[in-house]
Amino acid sequence: MDRRLTQRGEERRRQLMAFATQRFAENGFHPTSVAEITEGLGVGKGVFYWYFDSKEALLRAILADAQLNLRRRQRAALADAATPSERIERGIRASMQWSIEHPDYFRLFQFAATDERFSGGLRKGEAVAVKDAAAHVQAAIDAGEIAPGDPVLLAHALLGVHTHLVHLVHRGVLEPSDEVIDTAVGFCLHGLLGRR
Amino acid sequence: MDRRLTQRGEERRRQLMAFATQRFAENGFHPTSVAEITEGLGVGKGVFYWYFDSKEALLRAILADAQLNLRRRQRAALADAATPSERIERGIRASMQWSIEHPDYFRLFQFAATDERFSGGLRKGEAVAVKDAAAHVQAAIDAGEIAPGDPVLLAHALLGVHTHLVHLVHRGVLEPSDEVIDTAVGFCLHGLLGRR
DNA sequence: CCCGTAGTTGACCAGTCGGTCAAGCGCCCC
DNA sequence: GGGGCGCTTGACCGACTGGTCAACTACGGG
Numbered sequence: 014m015d016r017r018l019t020q021r022g023e024e025r026r027r028q029l030m031a032f033a034t035q036r037f038a039e040n041g042f043h044p045t046s047v048a049e050i051t052e053g054l055g056v057g058k059g060v061f062y063w064y065f066d067s068k069e070a071l072l073r074a075i076l077a078d079a080q081l082n083l084r085r086r087q088r089a090a091l092a093d094a095a096t097p098s099e100r101i102e103r104g105i106r107a108s109m110q111w112s113i114e115h116p117d118y119f120r121l122f123q124f125a126a127t128d129e130r131f132s133g134g135l136r137k138g139e140a141v142a143v144k145d146a147a148a149h150v151q152a153a154i155d156a157g158e159i160a161p162g163d164p165v166l167l168a169h170a171l172l173g174v175h176t177h178l179v180h181l182v183h184r185g186v187l188e189p190s191d192e193v194i195d196t197a198v199g200f201c202l203h204g205l206l207g208r209r
Numbered sequence: 210m211d212r213r214l215t216q217r218g219e220e221r222r223r224q225l226m227a228f229a230t231q232r233f234a235e236n237g238f239h240p241t242s243v244a245e246i247t248e249g250l251g252v253g254k255g256v257f258y259w260y261f262d263s264k265e266a267l268l269r270a271i272l273a274d275a276q277l278n279l280r281r282r283q284r285a286a287l288a289d290a291a292t293p294s295e296r297i298e299r300g301i302r303a304s305m306q307w308s309i310e311h312p313d314y315f316r317l318f319q320f321a322a323t324d325e326r327f328s329g330g331l332r333k334g335e336a337v338a339v340k341d342a343a344a345h346v347q348a349a350i351d352a353g354e355i356a357p358g359d360p361v362l363l364a365h366a367l368l369g370v371h372t373h374l375v376h377l378v379h380r381g382v383l384e385p386s387d388e389v390i391d392t393a394v395g396f397c398l399h400g401l402l403g404r405r
Numbered sequence: 406c407c408c409g410t411a412g413t414t415g416a417c418c419a420g421t422c423g424g425t426c427a428a429g430c431g432c433c434c435c
Numbered sequence: 436g437g438g439g440c441g442c443t444t445g446a447c448c449g450a451c452t453g454g455t456c457a458a459c460t461a462c463g464g465g
Contacts, residue, residue: 019411021462041324043239047453057414062454064412124323126376127316128237160399163392166374166383170396173373174366180322181365196359200366203356204400215441217432243423253444258424 014066026064028054034075038117042072042124073134076125079118080138086111087142097153102198104146105175109194112179119179143168171201210262222260224250230271234313238268238320269330272321275314276334282307283338293349298394300342301371305390308375315375339364367397 018026032053036045047068051058065071090107094100112119125131146168153159178197181187214222228249232241243264247254261267286303290296308315321327342364349355374393377383 017411019462022411025412041239043237046451048451058454059414059456060412068453120323123319127320127323162395166389166392167396169373169377170370170393173369173371175369177365177369177372178362187362193362196362197366199358200363200400202400204396204398213441215432218441221442242421244421254424255426255445256443259442264423 014064014070016064022064025056025060029061029064030071030075030078033071034117034121037072037075037124038120042068042121042128069130072121072125072131075118076121076131076134079115079121080135082115082118083108083111084138084142087145096158097149097156098158098202100149101146101153101171102202104149105171105198105201106194108175109179109197112175113182113189116183119183123180139172143172146171174201210260210266212260218260221252221256225257225260226267226271226274229267230313230317233268233271233320234316238264238317238324265326268317268321268327271314272317272327272330275311275317276331278311278314279304279307280334280338283341292354293345293352294354294398296345297342297349297367298398300345301367301394301397302390304371305375305393308371309378309385312379315379319376335368339368342367370397 016022029050033045033050036050036053047061048058051061054060061071065074087104087107090103091100094103122135125135143165147164150159150164150167154161154164174197178187178193182189182193187193212218225246229241229246232246232249243257244254247257250256257267261270283300283303286299287296290299318331321331339361343360346355346360346363350357350360370393374383374389378385378389383389
């Protein structure tokens with residue numbers, strides 16, 4: 014579906030994606046019908062298929078958009094960090110802040126990870142992010158800042174802490190405060206036994 | 210649906226749950242139809258509704274079963290642990306081993322967490338597990354084994370590491386070796402900066 | 406003012422879904 | 436061997452699904 018879109022068309026496309034994001038996040042992808050989306054926007058059903066090949070393609074577009082957004086934020090956060098471990102910390106903070114600010118995107122990521130039709134697309138983005146983080150971990154090991162270990166595995170462990178704690182914030186179990194992020198960073202850097 | 214079941218009935222019920230677990234894990238809950246389940250077992254559709262009120266009720270039953278199974282394993286693992294931090298370590302190991310051995314259940318947990326219709330049921334179980342873990346963390350703090358901090362938050366961080374690394378094993382990114390579990394334990398106890 | 410193309414409409418389609426039910430089967434106990 | 440209950444059958448239902456399409460409108464450039 015490569016269509017030449019006017020400004021009006023771009024706007025409509027954005028509307029569809031924004032509204033669908035909301036509905037998918039709230040009701041789930043499968044239970045949300047195409048009709049529900051078009052009716053919610055007060056437009057005919059054909060509009061949907063003017064902009065997207067299928068409901069599946071729509072979700073893929075939303076996910077790609079969200080990933081791009083997140084990556085930009087991460088890049089910006091790392092810009093002015095001096096040491097490798099400082100980069101790691103800033104990466105964690107930026108990711109958590111973004112995830113807390115975008116609960117809908119976060120939920121969609123979570124769902125997409127459970128469905129093979131979408132998880133493939135996520136993998137690439139996640140792989141890049143992990144590779145980046147792993148590089149910083151490796152650099153920190155080389156610089157003697159942290160103990161040796163498999164950098165990829167450790168980078169994934171960071172991701173696990175990030176994901177789970179953000180999930181709790183969205184569930185309302187935790188306040189979306191800096192304390193959560195501080196604890197996450199502290200846990201990742203020092204673990205349970207490390208000094209504070 | 211409280212039915213008096215004969216041995217044959219119990220067996221049929223177990224068959225339905227086992228087969229559905231497989232299909233739900235592979236294809237997803239929504240895309241798997243009730244007809245697909247009954248046809249896969251070579252029985253009429255009415256059989257399904259003899260044992261379960263709805264497709265939703267079936268998944269709930271499966272999830273409850275899996276949770277019970279997991280909790281039993283955890284309890285057993287903690288039985289002969291002396292110190293609080295040893296309990297924490299054993300808890301992590303037992304959970305990871307169980308999750309690696311039961312990829313279908315694990316996938317179902319992951320999906321259920323994304324759907325409000327099911328996540329409520331999981332919460333209770335998770336809350337109990339976290340409360341247990343948090344109690345051990347608190348005990349470890351009191352014993353001076355680890356630095357002070359919010360025990361519930363820290364327990365959730367453990368859970369996050371566990372979940373994400375197990376996920377990677379199921380995706381084939383990591384080998385299901387003890388090394389993964391060792392790294393997870395090491396990371397949780399020492400973080401990145403701690404000595405090994 | 407008109408024409409081409411971007412955008413829109415909504416009835417329509419074939420198929421699927423979760424769930425129901427009247428009827429029948431088969432095992433077990435009396 | 437017969438009655439009863441646990442279990443099974445599969446046609447059937449209404450609702451709804453993702454997706455199509457011929458006809459139509461609106462708007463910008465010439």
